[in-house]
Amino acid sequence: MAKLPKKAILIVEDDLALQNSLRRHLRRSRLVFTASSCDEAMKHLDGSTRIDAVLLDINLPDGQGFEVARHASRLRPRPGVVVMTADRALDNAVTAVRTGAVDFLLKPFEHADLDAAIAIAETPGSLPRMRAVGDNAALSLEQWRERFAPGIIGDHPLLLDVFHVLQRVADTDVSVLITGESGTGKELFAQALHTAGKRQAAMVTVNCAAIPENLLESQLFGHVKGAFTGAEQDQIGRFMAADGGTIFLDEIGELPLGLQAKILRVLQEKVVTPVGATGTRKVDVRVIAATNRDLEAMANHGTFRLDLFYRLNVIPISLPSLRDRRGDIPKLVQHFVARANRRSQRQIIDVTDEALDKLTNYEWPGNV
The missing domain is CATH 3.40.50.2300 (Response regulator)
Structure with missing residues (x-):
C-alpha cells in the first residue's frame, strides 16, 4: 500500500x-x-x-x-x-x-x-x-447551548459557527456587532451572549429605531432636573441602568450622527453625560449592537461613523437567514407545533410531507 x-x-x-x-x-x-x-x-x-x-x-x-x-x-x-x-x-x-x-x-x-x-x-x-474563557471553557458546545440558548433551534453548520464564536467570547467584555436580516434572532443571540457572560447586572435593550430622535439622548444618557420642559426630576438613562451589565443597542444603524459621536465617547472613555449635566458619570457596560444594515457601506457614504463601526465591530457575528439553513426548518416546525399545542390545548401530532416540503422550499423573507 x-x-x-x-x-x-x-x-x-x-x-x-x-x-x-x-x-x-x-x-x-x-x-x-x-x-x-x-x-x-x-x-x-x-x-x-x-x-x-x-x-x-x-x-x-x-x-x-x-x-x-x-x-x-x-x-x-x-x-x-x-x-x-x-x-x-x-x-x-x-x-x-x-x-x-x-x-x-x-x-x-x-x-x-x-x-x-x-x-x-x-x-x-x-x-x-x-x-473559551472562564466557566464557558468547561462546557461542550451542546452543553453551552442547553444552558444559555435553549430557545434557539437548529444545528446547521452556519448556526454552529455562530455558537462557537459566542461561546469563546461570552466571558469577555469585548464589543460585539450582530448583523443579519430582520427575524434572524439578533436579540435572542445577544441575550444568550449576556446570560453566558460574567456580568451580574441585567441586559438593557434599546431599540434605536423605536425612540423619537428628540428623546434618544435623554433615553440613552439620562437627564437632570430642569434640563428641558417636563424634566421635573433627575432621570438615569439606559446606559446607567445597564451599569455592571450589558446594553443591547438594536437597530444601531438608525442612530443620528450626533448621537453616534456620544456613543463613541462612552466606548472610549467609559463615561456618560446626562442631558443638562455639567459633569460626567462613570459607567461600566458591555456593548452589544445589532443591525440589518451594512454599517461599513454606510460609513463609506458618510451616514455612519467609521470610528464607531470599528469600536463596535470588535467581534462581528453574522446570522444566517432561514433560507440559508433550510435543513433546520423541519426542527423549527416541530418546535412551533409543540408550542401551539401547549398554548391552545390541541393535539397536532404530525405535519404532512407536502406541507413540510412547501415550508422548506419557501423563501421566508421575514425569517422566523
Whole structure:
C-alpha cells in the first residue's frame, strides 16, 4: 500500500531556538518549512508547495503575524492557522478569532497541546476551536447551548459557527456587532451572549429605531432636573441602568450622527453625560449592537461613523437567514407545533410531507 503524503506545515517564528525545537518535534511526521518574518512566510504560502497548516507567532520583525493569518485565509485550499504568543492580552485572542485562526497557544505550551492544535488545523473545514474563557471553557458546545440558548433551534453548520464564536467570547467584555436580516434572532443571540457572560447586572435593550430622535439622548444618557420642559426630576438613562451589565443597542444603524459621536465617547472613555449635566458619570457596560444594515457601506457614504463601526465591530457575528439553513426548518416546525399545542390545548401530532416540503422550499423573507 502506498504511503500517504506527509502534511506540510509552515512554522513562522523569529526565535530561532524555539523555531528549531518546533521543527525537530514536527518533522517526524510532517514536511516542515520555516520562516522568521511575515514576508518570508507569505512567500512560502504563495509557493508551489501546498501548506496544510501554519504555526504562527504574533510579533515578528517586519510586522504582526495576523497579517500572515489574513493572507492564509484567502488561499484555496485554506491552511489552518494556529497562533502562538507569550502575551496573554485578550486582544490577541480576539484578533486571532477575527483572522480565522483555529486555535491559540500561550507560550510556553506542552507538545501534547501543540499536537492537538495542529491536528485541528490540518482538518479541512474545521471550525475554530479557540479555547473559551472562564466557566464557558468547561462546557461542550451542546452543553453551552442547553444552558444559555435553549430557545434557539437548529444545528446547521452556519448556526454552529455562530455558537462557537459566542461561546469563546461570552466571558469577555469585548464589543460585539450582530448583523443579519430582520427575524434572524439578533436579540435572542445577544441575550444568550449576556446570560453566558460574567456580568451580574441585567441586559438593557434599546431599540434605536423605536425612540423619537428628540428623546434618544435623554433615553440613552439620562437627564437632570430642569434640563428641558417636563424634566421635573433627575432621570438615569439606559446606559446607567445597564451599569455592571450589558446594553443591547438594536437597530444601531438608525442612530443620528450626533448621537453616534456620544456613543463613541462612552466606548472610549467609559463615561456618560446626562442631558443638562455639567459633569460626567462613570459607567461600566458591555456593548452589544445589532443591525440589518451594512454599517461599513454606510460609513463609506458618510451616514455612519467609521470610528464607531470599528469600536463596535470588535467581534462581528453574522446570522444566517432561514433560507440559508433550510435543513433546520423541519426542527423549527416541530418546535412551533409543540408550542401551539401547549398554548391552545390541541393535539397536532404530525405535519404532512407536502406541507413540510412547501415550508422548506419557501423563501421566508421575514425569517422566523
